[in-house]
Amino acid sequence: xxxxxxxxxxxxxxxxxxxxxxxxxxxxxxxxxxxxxxxxxxxxxxxxxxxxxxxxxxxxxxxxxxxxxxxxxxxxxxxxxxxxxxxxxxxxxxxxxxxxxxxxxxxxxxxxxxxxxxxxxxxxxxxxxxxxxxxxxxxxxxxxxxxxxxxxxxxxxxxxxxxxxxxxxxxxxxxxxxxxxxxxxxxxxxxxxxxxxxxxxxxxxxxxxxxxxxxxxxxxxxxxxxxxxxxxxxxxxxxxxxxxxxxxxxxxxxxxxxxxxxxxxxxxxxxxxxxxxxxxxxxxxxxxxxxxxxxxxxxxxxxxxxxxxxxxxxxxxxxxxxxxxxxxxxxxxxxxxxxxxxxxxxxxxxxxxxxxxxxxxxxxxxxxxxxxxxxxxxxxxxxxxxxxxxxxxxxxxxxxxxxxxxxxxxxxxxxxxxxxxxxxxxxxxxxxxxxxxxxxxxxxxxxxx
Numbered sequence: 001x002x003x004x005x006x007x008x009x010x011x012x013x014x015x016x017x018x019x020x021x022x023x024x025x026x027x028x029x030x031x032x033x034x035x036x037x038x039x040x041x042x043x044x045x046x047x048x049x050x051x052x053x054x055x056x057x058x059x060x061x062x063x064x065x066x067x068x069x070x071x072x073x074x075x076x077x078x079x080x081x082x083x084x085x086x087x088x089x090x091x092x093x094x095x096x097x098x099x100x101x102x103x104x105x106x107x108x109x110x111x112x113x114x115x116x117x118x119x120x121x122x123x124x125x126x127x128x129x130x131x132x133x134x135x136x137x138x139x140x141x142x143x144x145x146x147x148x149x150x151x152x153x154x155x156x157x158x159x160x161x162x163x164x165x166x167x168x169x170x171x172x173x174x175x176x177x178x179x180x181x182x183x184x185x186x187x188x189x190x191x192x193x194x195x196x197x198x199x200x201x202x203x204x205x206x207x208x209x210x211x212x213x214x215x216x217x218x219x220x221x222x223x224x225x226x227x228x229x230x231x232x233x234x235x236x237x238x239x240x241x242x243x244x245x246x247x248x249x250x251x252x253x254x255x256x257x258x259x260x261x262x263x264x265x266x267x268x269x270x271x272x273x274x275x276x277x278x279x280x281x282x283x284x285x286x287x288x289x290x291x292x293x294x295x296x297x298x299x300x301x302x303x304x305x306x307x308x309x310x311x312x313x314x315x316x317x318x319x320x321x322x323x324x325x326x327x328x329x330x331x332x333x334x335x336x337x338x339x340x341x342x343x344x345x346x347x348x349x350x351x352x353x354x355x356x357x358x359x360x361x362x363x364x365x366x367x368x369x370x371x372x373x374x375x376x377x378x379x380x381x382x383x384x385x386x387x388x389x390x391x392x393x394x395x396x397x398x399x400x401x402x403x404x405x406x407x408x409x410x411x412x413x414x415x416x417x418x419x420x421x422x423x424x425x426x427x428x429x430x431x432x433x434x435x436x437x438x439x440x441x442x443x444x445x446x447x448x449x
C-alpha cells in the first residue's frame with residue numbers, strides 16, 4: 001500500500017482583538033509557533049513501525065487552502081490533529097473518503113471522541129497507537145479494516161520496544177527543531193491536562209540507549225540539530241535521567257524540555273542538564289496565587305504546596321545557566337481580575353527569562369471539561385476551534401468573560417513589551433557574567449532568538 005501520514009499544524013485564535021493586537025506582537029505566541037513548527041512525532045513513530053514493502057510519505061497542512069497539495073495517489077491516509085484544527089482535519093478526511101481512499105484518524109482529540117471522528121473516517125486509533133498500528137495496517141492491506149483500534153484494557157506500551165521514528169521522511173530544511181520522546185506520562189494529575197490522562201496513568205521512561213540512538217539518527221540528517229524532548233514531565237525518574245544526562249553530554253547537542261518545578265531542588269541534576277546541553281526548561285507554574293493553584297492538581301494538590309518556593313526555584317534553575325520559560329494559565333477558578341497584575345509582578349520579581357500565558361482551555365476528555373460541562377459553564381460544548389489556548393469558552397468563576405479576555409490581552413501587551421523582555425534577559429546575562437559564564441549566556445540568548 002501507499003500510506004500518507006498527514007499532520008495538522010499551525011496556530012490560530014478566534015478572538016478578533018487578540019488576532020488584531022496580540023498575535024502580531026513579537027513573543028506573544030513565540031512558544032506556540034515553535035510547537036506548531038514541530039513535526040508530528042506520533043506519526044513518524046507509526047511510520048517507523050510500518051513494515052516493508054509499504055510506501056510511506058509525510059505531510060503537514062496548516063491551512064485548508066493548501067489541501068490541494070496533498071497526495072491523492074495513495075491507498076491509506078493516517079491523520080493526526082489537535083483539537084483546534086480537528087474540524088479542518090475532518091474536512092480533509094471527507095475529501096479523501098469521497099475519492100474512495102481509506103482514512104484512519106488518531107490523536108488526543110480522537111481518543112477522547114472516537115464516535116465523533118468515525119463520522120469522517122473509516123477507522124480510529126484510541127490511546128497509544130504503537131499498540132495497534134501493526135494490526136491496523138495488516139487489516140487494511142487485507143481489506144478487513146475494523147472501526148476502532150484500542151489497546152486491551154490495562155495494557156500499556158513499553159518504551160523499551162519503541163521503534164526508531166522515520167526522521168528520514170522529513171524535509172531537513174523545513175525544520176529547525178526535532179522531537180524526541182524520553183518518557184511518557186506524568187506523576188501529577190492536573191484537571192486541565194489531557195495527554196497523560198488519555199494515554200496512560202503510569203509514568204514510563206525510554207531506555208537511555210534508545211534515546212541516544214534517536215539523537216544520533218537525527219544528527220546523521222541535520223547538522224547541529226536543536227532537540228525538543230516531547231515529554232509531559234522530564235526528570236520525574238531522577239536516577240534514570242541523571243544517567244541520560246551523562247550519556248547525552250557526549251552527543252554535544254542543544255535541547256529544550258518540559259519539567260515541573262521540583263527540578264530546582266536537585267542541584268546535581270541541574271548541573272548535569274547544563275553540561276548535557278540544556279538551553280531552556282518550560283515549567284508549568286500556572287498561577288502566582290494560592291487561590292488559583294488550589295485544586296488544580298487532583299491527587300495531592302501538589303502545585304499549591306510548591307507555591308512558597310516558586311520565585312526561589314526559578315532563580316536556582318537560572319543560576320545554573322538554564323533559562324526558564326514560566327507558563328501561566330489565566331481564568332482558573334481562584335482567579336479574580338487582580339491576577340493579571342499578580343502575574344506581571346511575579347515575572348518581574350523572579351526574573352523569568354521567558355514567559356508564556358494562556359487562557360484556561362477545557363479540552364475534551366479532561367476532568368476540567370467534564371466539570372465545566374456539568375456545572376453548565378461551557379459557552380459551547382463543541383467549540384473545538386476555540387481550543388487554541390487563547391480563546392475563552394467558559395464562564396469564569398470570579399470574573400466575567402469580557403474581564404478575562406480584556407485582562408489577558410492587556411497582560412500580553414505588558415509582558416511582551418520589548419523593554420520589559422530585554423530587562424529580564426539582561427539580568428540573566430549579568431548573573432551568568434558574575435559566574436564567568438558570559439559565553440554561555442550569549443549562546444542562550446542567541447538560541448532564544
